[in-house]
Amino acid sequence: MDEAQDLVESVRAVHVRIRDAVIDAMVNSTSEEMRLGDGSGGGDTIYGIDRAGEAVLLEMLGMHLEKWLPVVVVAEGLPDIGVGPGTAVLPPGASPSDARFWVIVDPIDGTRGLMYGKRSAWILTGISPIFAGRTPSLRDIEVAVQTEIPHPKQTLADTLWAVRGEGATAIRTDLRTGISSPLPLTPSAADSIGHGFGQVARVFPGGRDVLAAIDDEVCLAVVGPGGPGKGVTFEDQYISTGGQLAELAFGHDRWTADLRPLLTPVLAKRGLPPPQCCHPYDICTALIAEEAGVLVVGPKGPLDHPLTLDDNVTWFGYANESIRALVEPALLAAITAYLGPP
Known part of the structure; x- marks a missing residue:
């Protein structure tokens, strides 16, 4: 097994432990405990359910990535040890300059839907080599793994992974038996957005009128208004960037656009704070969708954001070149x- 595939297997093992810890916490805690929010740290608001994943993250990474230590780890909820917000080095006390890999993780992407029992969340991990003199970026990620965290009533869970240049793979696991089976990743081959899912993401208050207007403009320009009483396109506001990418890779969605960083000037004129945006840890598994054939880009081309906690990411995803x-x-x-111009 080459090093990249060995890394995949090790990260998958970490994800299983996180998934099991989160599901166990949901089973054995009250809904109120899981939904208790803390917005005092960097990145997104941290809820009680997030703590279940964070509690085992560094321990599991240190255990399963032992042969590659030291590594730099970027994730929400990590204490600032002087390397930067949400950035740690394993083993503790090691120097970042000695690290072999830069590992960016979102232990639970899609917290809100999961903690209310509405929809699965995802564990996301991207791994990049270390580069002298600069922080790795999204374009540098060579290995990516994302693992579904279902609500306890759900007994099947998916895992997707990719190594750059080697394609993407997915499996579906029966959590009752532990048996996994292959799962195809087949982005839509449609040459129209008609009668398919696609959307501008607008899941939080503030500027949703603008985002909805942009969405309407796109649909009207591309497919027209449709007939009376007819809906010619549909949308799915999945509060999980990893989930949105999976929907594109599975062929469920034809396009998605997350424009939240572009809203900041409009909100400022309204006397409102900047919006909560997609960050690099939210989209660190874009490589999987890309290796499956999805086009994931920014307004000016490939995504090149540094693998840090708080950079804001505007991104577009298209199932194929015709849709783009x-x-x-x-x-x-x-x-x-x-x-204004993006």
Whole structure:
């Protein structure tokens, strides 16, 4: 087994332990305990359910990545040890300059849907080599793994992974038996967005009127209004970037756009704070969707954000080149009309 595939297997083992810890916490804790929020740290608000994953994260990484230590780890909820917010080095006390890999993790992406029993969340991990003199970026990630955390009433869970240049793989595991079976990753081959799912993400208050207007402009420009009483496109507001990427990779969605960072000037004029945005740890598994054939880009081309806790990421995802050719011109025109040039 080569090093990259060995890393995949080790990260998958970490994810299983995190998944099991979170499911156990949901079974053995009250809903109120799981939903208790703390917004005092960097990154997203931390809820009680997040603590269940964070509690075992560093221990499991240290255990299963032992042969590759030291490594730099970036994740929400980590104490600032002087390397940067949400950044740690394993083993403790090691120097970042000696690290072999940069590991960025979101222990639970999709917390809100999971803690209310609405929808699965995902554990996300991206691994990049270390580069002298600079922080690795999303484009540098060579290995990515994402693992579904289902609500306890659900007995099946998916795991997706990719090594750059080697394609993407997925399995579905029966949590009752531990038996896994292959799962195809087949992005939509449709050449239209009609009668398919696609959306501008707008899951939090503040500027949703603008985002909805952009979404409407795109759909009207690409497929028109449809007939009376007819819905010609649909949307799915999944509060999980990893989940959105999985929906594209599985062929469930045809396009997605997360424009939240572009809202900041509009919100400032309204006297509102900047929005909660997608961060690099939320989209650190974009490599999986890309290796499956999905196009994941920013307004100006490939995503190149540093693997830090708080950089804001605007991204577009398209199931295939035909969908991109249809949607992107209308999307960029609508963004420019409502928010200015991206």
